[in-house]
Amino acid sequence: MSGGAMARLDDDKRSxxxxxxxxxxxxxxxxxxxxGRILQVLQDIDLNILPGEFVSxxxxxxxxxxxxxxxxxxxEADYDGDILLDDQPIxxxxxxxxxxxxxxxxxxWMTVEQNIGFALLTLDLPESEKKRRVAEHIDLVNxxxxxxxxxxxxxxxxxxxxxxxxxxxxxxxxLLLDEPLGALDALxxxxxxxxxxxxxxxxxxxxxxxxxxxxxxxxLGDRVVVMDANPGxxxxxxxxxxxxxxxxxxxxxxxxxxxxxxxxTGAHDTD
Amino acid sequence: MLTLSRFRGFVxxxxxxxxxxxxxxxxxxxxxIFVPLxxxxxxxxxMFLNGELSRNWTASLIRTSSGFAIGSGIGIAVGSIMxxxxxxxxxxxxxxxxxxxVPLMGFIPLISLWFGNGESSKLFIVSLAAFYxxxxxxxxxxxxxxxxxxxxxxxxxLGRWRTLRYVTLPSxxxxxxxxxxxxxxxxxxxxxxxxxxxxxxxxxGNMMLNAQAAFRMDAVLLSVIAIGVTGFGMNFLVQRASxxxxxxRSTR
Amino acid sequence: MVDQVTGGSVFxxxxxxxxxxxxxxxxxxxxxxxxxxxxxxxxxxxxxGLTILLSPVLLLAGWFALSHxxxxxxxxxxxxxxxxxxxxDMVRSGDLQRNLSSSLGRLAIGYGIGxxxxxxxxxxxxxxxxxxAYLHPTFQLIRQLPTIALIPGFIMVLGIxxxxxxxxxxxxTALPVALAAFEGVKGIxxxxxxxxxxxxxxxxxxFFRVILPATVPxxxxxxxxxxxxxxxxxxxxELLIADSGIGQMMEWGRxxxxxxxxxxxxxxxxxxxxxxxxxxxxxxxxxxxxxxx
Ligand SMILES: Nc1ncnc2c1ncn2[C@@H]1O[C@H](COP(=O)(O)OP(=O)(O)OP(=O)(O)O)[C@@H](O)[C@H]1O
Ligand SMILES: [Mg+2]
Numbered sequence: 001m002s003g004g005a006m007a008r009l010d011d012d013k014r015s016x017x018x019x020x021x022x023x024x025x026x027x028x029x030x031x032x033x034x035x036g037r038i039l040q041v042l043q044d045i046d047l048n049i050l051p052g053e054f055v056s057x058x059x060x061x062x063x064x065x066x067x068x069x070x071x072x073x074x075x076e077a078d079y080d081g082d083i084l085l086d087d088q089p090i091x092x093x094x095x096x097x098x099x100x101x102x103x104x105x106x107x108x109w110m111t112v113e114q115n116i117g118f119a120l121l122t123l124d125l126p127e128s129e130k131k132r133r134v135a136e137h138i139d140l141v142n143x144x145x146x147x148x149x150x151x152x153x154x155x156x157x158x159x160x161x162x163x164x165x166x167x168x169x170x171x172x173x174x175l176l177l178d179e180p181l182g183a184l185d186a187l188x189x190x191x192x193x194x195x196x197x198x199x200x201x202x203x204x205x206x207x208x209x210x211x212x213x214x215x216x217x218x219x220l221g222d223r224v225v226v227m228d229a230n231p232g233x234x235x236x237x238x239x240x241x242x243x244x245x246x247x248x249x250x251x252x253x254x255x256x257x258x259x260x261x262x263x264x265t266g267a268h269d270t271d
Numbered sequence: 272m273l274t275l276s277r278f279r280g281f282v283x284x285x286x287x288x289x290x291x292x293x294x295x296x297x298x299x300x301x302x303x304i305f306v307p308l309x310x311x312x313x314x315x316x317x318m319f320l321n322g323e324l325s326r327n328w329t330a331s332l333i334r335t336s337s338g339f340a341i342g343s344g345i346g347i348a349v350g351s352i353m354x355x356x357x358x359x360x361x362x363x364x365x366x367x368x369x370x371x372x373v374p375l376m377g378f379i380p381l382i383s384l385w386f387g388n389g390e391s392s393k394l395f396i397v398s399l400a401a402f403y404x405x406x407x408x409x410x411x412x413x414x415x416x417x418x419x420x421x422x423x424x425x426x427x428x429l430g431r432w433r434t435l436r437y438v439t440l441p442s443x444x445x446x447x448x449x450x451x452x453x454x455x456x457x458x459x460x461x462x463x464x465x466x467x468x469x470x471x472x473x474x475x476g477n478m479m480l481n482a483q484a485a486f487r488m489d490a491v492l493l494s495v496i497a498i499g500v501t502g503f504g505m506n507f508l509v510q511r512a513s514x515x516x517x518x519x520r521s522t523r
Numbered sequence: 524m525v526d527q528v529t530g531g532s533v534f535x536x537x538x539x540x541x542x543x544x545x546x547x548x549x550x551x552x553x554x555x556x557x558x559x560x561x562x563x564x565x566x567x568x569x570x571x572g573l574t575i576l577l578s579p580v581l582l583l584a585g586w587f588a589l590s591h592x593x594x595x596x597x598x599x600x601x602x603x604x605x606x607x608x609x610x611x612d613m614v615r616s617g618d619l620q621r622n623l624s625s626s627l628g629r630l631a632i633g634y635g636i637g638x639x640x641x642x643x644x645x646x647x648x649x650x651x652x653x654x655x656a657y658l659h660p661t662f663q664l665i666r667q668l669p670t671i672a673l674i675p676g677f678i679m680v681l682g683i684x685x686x687x688x689x690x691x692x693x694x695x696t697a698l699p700v701a702l703a704a705f706e707g708v709k710g711i712x713x714x715x716x717x718x719x720x721x722x723x724x725x726x727x728x729x730f731f732r733v734i735l736p737a738t739v740p741x742x743x744x745x746x747x748x749x750x751x752x753x754x755x756x757x758x759x760x761e762l763l764i765a766d767s768g769i770g771q772m773m774e775w776g777r778x779x780x781x782x783x784x785x786x787x788x789x790x791x792x793x794x795x796x797x798x799x800x801x802x803x804x805x806x807x808x809x810x811x812x813x814x815x816x
Binding site: 276282362363364365369370372375376378379381383385456459460461463464467476480483488491494495498500502503 | 576581657658659664668671673674675676678680754756758763774782789793794800
């Protein structure tokens, strides 16, 4: 089933392959002011992400993962420090940067098709080309029968897949994913993990994915960033030196996974 | 038993009608107020056949629809301007909130003195009745667009006007339809009501006043029924329209 | 039809109005609760203090200028200071107080009766399935009739005395209140009751801690909307048939072409409408404190 979906997307059909972007985050700090109190959400974040790299971020709920992605995508301009994409500072949103939000954020008044086409609204492309790309991406996420469905008619997982298609369709240089597979069942999840891996090798775009699933983080990531909470900061960065496709059952894989898990739960009781 | 219990809702209306006709046939004093229902039917027939009913009905309906069009049109415009421009908001909102506190009927003497007692004053009241709910609901709908949808628009670089067209406006649509629903109801009742206060002319309100002056309860009742049924029909139409336009909404 | 808007969509409409006025009051008094969604929060906060006075002051200045410009006779566009003078005259002669007290008296009695009946019938319908089955369709039918349209018929039956005014106000109140009470009682989310069951809450606690708090907010909003609706109906009725009251005062001003009197009436009815609504809101806020932070 996954193989069929994969075959549908041929390399040569893709127009204008995007160049992956290099992201540099330097001593990033973010505070929120609430009722006069100041809440330090992110503290001294330093992170360099190479072009085409896949970085997974894991961390406790509320440690600022979503906030970090919102900053990178440019939704909030009010921060200290630098965020540079290909040496250009990020101060607002751009079509170079795509995001899949934690809740799918599909527009409820648009069909799946229109929601995906929404990403192409401002692009200067012929209508037929837009149509073709939308159809291609609907296929990509296995939603072929649901092009004309409204979000309320989709299951949580289907909506999430539509949101992934919307983020991919305009081929951003860097794609941010905020727990994109969180709402999915285990099977669809594994299927989409493979899809993401494939899309990533194919598009060669830079990807940053937040997840609560450590196995998923290790399966997809070239590196896994482990964040600490209160205030949110980078605790540890684990490199995953395994070749793709990765074998979840292999000893090396499980070793890395267990180490990160122990880090997260604060229990270093191995050997 | 189950099928019978479905008709429990009819018990009370039927009982009331029976009580009514029992009272109407007691004596002359009673039948003055509790007119025999056959008289209502007869006068309905008569007024339908001589065209009086349709003439008055049309007059009220035309006034309602023109007032509704004017009032809700301006209302949507003003509400949108307030939502889009902060300056306009600060300028108009306090005035709107202040003026809105005056009950609609309270403006009638003023309008009558300033603009006369003719049809245009009635139209003014109807427009005002439709205007109020439209301003509020349009404004509310537009400024309460969920932040996450605006984020999506921003991520895809939609720009001001496209955001308005594809995000803010559709998200305000349910609220705008609530406004339209209230506006039709208010326009209709103020259209009929305004006839009580200004110069007599064709309309269901005047038909009712004439009937009252002639002590014809049957014709008064007939007018009340016509007003109720028409109001119900208009509400039904708007509700239908909203269901078509808002079919993307989850029906909870 | 009026009532239909009030009663029928109490849930949605009321939530909306609440939010709207919330934001209105929160910029009226910047210390108010900041419940506005984050998206427009900065906007709500910025509207502090003096900015809201700008347009009323402009209006007053424009009115003043226009009335003194000579474009219109001062009997038609009465200067604001003359309206104020009329107001003072009426206060000193006691006319205003007399009219106010007869209007407010009617409103209090009619509203009291109407709200009482409405609450009783509404909760009865909400609590008993049988009562709902027998009564609710009739309620739906009656609420299609705007109170204003009933005035001539009621006059024929009840004459033009005090009774008819009180009955009309009571009718305008009872229907929306009954429907709000009905929906409030019916609308207690099932899960609340389930939670109470799961934790084996005793019936009395259950009533005071679960049922009442869940019912009170929608019912109060329905009662508030009914109050401003009744006020409108009363003013209209007084314009048509009355020997006293604010409406009658305005009607008299209309007949003798005293626009200053009419304007005083417009302002007074507005202030009363505002005060009634605002006090009800304060009451709501006191009773339903958990709703507001
Ligand atoms: N707009 C805001 N105003 C104030 N505080 C905020 C705002 N957005 C987020 N926060 C706070 O910032 C902190 C981090 O939030 P964030 O959503 O980034 O967490 P997260 O790591 O994504 O959590 P989760 O895994 O549950 O999604 C939280 O304490 C939250 O309360
Ligand atoms: Mg998050």
